[in-house]
Amino acid sequence: MKFTTQSHRQGFELMLTYLSDRGRFLSVLFFSLFSLGLSAQNDLKMEHVSGNVWMLSGGGYANISVLAGDGRALMVDSKRPELAEAIRSMVLEISGGEVEYMINGHAHPDHTDGNAGFGESGAVIIAHAEVRRVLMAGQRGGPPAPKAAWPDIVLSDGSSMTLYFDGEPVTIMHARPAHSPGNLIVHYQQSNVIHLGDLFSPERYPVLAGGSIEGFVEGNEMALALADDSTRFIAGNGIASQRADVQAYINMVKTVRDRVVQMISQGLDLDAVLAADPTAEFDSTWGDPGRFLPGLYRELAGQ
Numbered sequence: 001m002k003f004t005t006q007s008h009r010q011g012f013e014l015m016l017t018y019l020s021d022r023g024r025f026l027s028v029l030f031f032s033l034f035s036l037g038l039s040a041q042n043d044l045k046m047e048h049v050s051g052n053v054w055m056l057s058g059g060g061y062a063n064i065s066v067l068a069g070d071g072r073a074l075m076v077d078s079k080r081p082e083l084a085e086a087i088r089s090m091v092l093e094i095s096g097g098e099v100e101y102m103i104n105g106h107a108h109p110d111h112t113d114g115n116a117g118f119g120e121s122g123a124v125i126i127a128h129a130e131v132r133r134v135l136m137a138g139q140r141g142g143p144p145a146p147k148a149a150w151p152d153i154v155l156s157d158g159s160s161m162t163l164y165f166d167g168e169p170v171t172i173m174h175a176r177p178a179h180s181p182g183n184l185i186v187h188y189q190q191s192n193v194i195h196l197g198d199l200f201s202p203e204r205y206p207v208l209a210g211g212s213i214e215g216f217v218e219g220n221e222m223a224l225a226l227a228d229d230s231t232r233f234i235a236g237n238g239i240a241s242q243r244a245d246v247q248a249y250i251n252m253v254k255t256v257r258d259r260v261v262q263m264i265s266q267g268l269d270l271d272a273v274l275a276a277d278p279t280a281e282f283d284s285t286w287g288d289p290g291r292f293l294p295g296l297y298r299e300l301a302g303q
């Protein structure tokens with residue numbers, strides 16, 4: 001992979017320059033960054049989920065799902081660029097081949113940063129049009145992503161497509177903006193796995209980053225409508241889940257939403273809503289609501 005090799009070399013040269021300028025402190029920094037890269041690599045874990053679908057977790061970025069074909073693979077999301085080689089060899093072990101299709105669940109860096117390594121080795125990248133726009137422009141104040149990272153095929157709002165990969169229909173659907181404007185659901189039909197990315201989480205509250213709480217309800221209900229009791233679900237973070245986990249997530253989202261709507265109608269401001277603790281019984285499962293509640297309040301109060 002040209003991109004990975006080149007970026008490693010450039011990074012190394014940059015570090016050598018810094019070392020000659022700044023000496024000891026930066027050599028420690030270099031060693032730490034190097035160790036961090038190695039530990040992220042050691043942290044990667046490939047586990048079988050169902051049928052021909054595997055989940056690649058760890059490395060600090062969002063979960064990847066892999067559809068292992070006969071001598072080739074399809075992958076959802078791409079983790080960090082420095083992990084591309086390690087990911088590639090792990091995919092090779094289960095599929096016997098290269099990643100031919102790469103789907104991005106949405107634009108955020110923890111899902112797309114590793115794209116270029118796979119784009120350069122020939123993977124066709126599929127995403128919502130928003131992802132292409134964001135990667136071309138650069139996100140979070142950063143520069144544009146390398147051209148090899150840009151999606152080749154894009155879906156428009158509300159659209160879907162089905163790709164037959166070694167006979168398995170893989171349906172890719174745009175779900176109404178929830179976590180992000182361009183969030184997709186990927187349904188591996190024969191393997192009976194649905195990749196929901198950050199539309200769902202077994203361990204954290206919804207992150208509203210350009211979507212709406214109704215989008216979370218709708219996206220997860222859309223996924224459940226495609227599922228049966230054996231379906232497995234892959235989230236952006238956390239372990240592979242079951243139907244009951246997704247149902248529990250929908251129930252939690254609706255309950256908290258309804259409570260906050262009622263509190264707003266009673267005239268409570270954000271501080272009063274936070275003091276009333278509308279997520280109390282859910283925190284043991286989904287953690288700290290400190291980021292979720294202010295965004296939810298602003299959305300529901302129309303602010």
Ligand SMILES: [Zn+2]
Pocket residue numbers: 106108179180198
């Ligand atoms: Zn995200």
